[in-house]
Amino acid sequence: MYKYDNYDQAMVDARVAEFRDQITRRIAGDMTEDQFKPLRLMNGLYLQLHAYMLRVAIPYGTLDSRQMRMLAHIARKYDRDYGHFTTRQNIQYNWIKLEDCADILEELATVEMHAIQTSGNCIRNISSDQYAGAAADEVTDPRPWAELLRQWSTFHPEFSYLPRKFKIAVIAASEDRAAMRLHDIGLELIRQDGALGARVFVGGGMGRTPMIAPEINPFVKADDLLSYLEACLRVYNRYGRRDNMYKARIKILIHEIGADEYRRQVAAEFAHVKTLGIDPPLAELERITAFFAAPAYDAPDVEPDRNDPDFAVWLDQNVKPHKQAGYAIVNISLKPIGGIPGDATSQQIDVMADLAEKYSFDELRVTHAQNIVLPYVAKRDLYAVWQALRDAELADANLDLISDIIACPGLDYCSLANARSIPVAQKIATRFADMDRQRDLGELKLKISGCINACGHHHAGHIGILGVDKKGVENYQLTFGGSGAEDVSIGKIIGPGFDEDGVVDAVEKATEVYKALRQGDERFLDTYRRVGLAPFKEAIYG
Amino acid sequence: MVEFRYRADEVTEQPSVTLDAFLDQSNATAVRLEPDDDARALIPFLDRLTLIEVAFPKYRDGRGYSAARILREAGYQGELRAQGDVLVDQIAFMRRCGFDSFAPESSLNPDAVARALDNYDHAYQGAADSVVPIWKLRHG
């Protein structure tokens, strides 16, 4: 894992001091809320329904046990004993006091953490593949590149007042576990003629106008990448729309001028920017890469004993193959049946930290599906890990099943929401609580957003649910056919919306149609793509 | 009114003209850019301009940061002034983008400005100022 040097630490410490001063000025009345708002947002502080909400960055979703324990500590000391892991691989605290905020950031800084640029119209936390460094199918570990981007984008003087927020994802595998093409910029690291570089996709996103990012450059060399991104951002900063916040994302600019014209403008800007010498030498990427060296694997290649049937189910569902023989990737579900997707108590966070320290070379990951990963678990330790997880109520064996629901906080917490998301997730998970039934349905990614901003990624759900406000009453629209993976697609609305119970019934009917029509080992998504909407619509509305 | 100026030379007294006016009657030495003006239109004339004023009608509109860098990258040496809705907490970034004078609509507290400019010893990325980026410090 990356470790701060004195420069990195000084940056974060200075930020704490700066924000402390800004908070003091706000409380003293030297700043209006309108002036303070962009400053607090760039420190991850929102004003939500019940209190301030603090979003802490977990860069590319990677953290160690010390950092994880700090997250538990913050939950206990400053919040109500829990945290919410988000679809952007971050954690949110829902009950923060403005007057505590500088102290919280100061505590976070002691473990090389911060809340920098977790909101605001700037370059946000860089997201990545939660299996980075452990996945058998990766070309390289994307995290050093993500760290390079983190540093470049931190306090970027030109790009801190962009037309709108800006999200970058980096992957390096053919399987896309990070919804890469649904980001403002998606980078896929590839090898060409022996050299590593990035395929650059620009202009994806969800929100009210979902778009899949087109490829803007098939290969940008490592030592050109920051100049190229600087050019991408400069064109956006200059020409992105600022007249309408709903049309201000880069996807709209690219949609309006066309990918070819955007590509041409970026190429022209790049030709200029490249002369400025802003790209660090490859030695900097190598310096960062050294921190991500493979751990000292030493476990024998033994298969775990499958005698315990519950353990066997968990193995099959939540444990994924590792690139190192003798090791496995463990997914910890934060989706207990009837629970709140992504929430974990401070005690659970501590348990996960302990397990990482003891069994996963001190590392954890946060996934965009709001789960946690132990990336380096020896197969001989899997049973012990599972037992400890079970004791902490963290052993739900539902990864990628219908109850592994992504849900935004919705109207229970969020001031932007139009409808509640969590109760819908709870009802659906409860309806499909039976493990055999879930497993029979197989991979089925169900995602719920409580408003059109799509934090719950409903556009990318095999089944998506969007909560809307219909004359003061919560109403839920269903979409089918979305995917955030390498087979990326945007779901389509199937018809009129439902009330809360109605949408649960409709989902159940859809799964019955799927079961009746599926061929071979088709997933729900595959069957839907093959047969189209008609039979589903017939069953649901007919 | 210019409240903060980080240059040794004399203040230009000539009022600035709009970009369109400048391109029409090009004997002016001071020009004012609105957010949607293309700063690159000035590049052929930079050596005879002594003041470029970049308007920030709303602090949230960050186009002026790119305009400033483009002008400095093209070699502009004259005064580069941020005018309008310029707030304490924007000034450090503006300095990094090449602005060297500030005419905020609402007067700013000089101590707060000094603190804001002094807060960070280093920066991660190169920009239009003389700050050496951290990667360069690391690799000598």
Place this chain on the structure above:
Amino acid sequence: MKLLTGNDLGSGAVTWWTGNGWSIHVEDAADVGEHGEATLLAEEGARRVNAPYIIDALPTEDGPRPAHIKDRIRALGPTVRTDLTLKPADPAAGDWII
């Protein structure tokens, strides 16, 4: 009736204008009639409230009931964590929201 609500600047807690101060209990909220805007500006200017706004509500026997579900959730707390609401001991408190 019309209520004036916002959040406390320091703690972020949801607060309701009572006619002469702020309370975290919507039951204490006063009808601001047509005078809400002036109070809003004065109180926000004095930083006794943050992000204030005026809402419609219905007077009931149990006190004012905000017209929109969002403000009812603000008034009580998250429907999915009754233990964190203002009435943690009352499992049926959430019925008031829906």
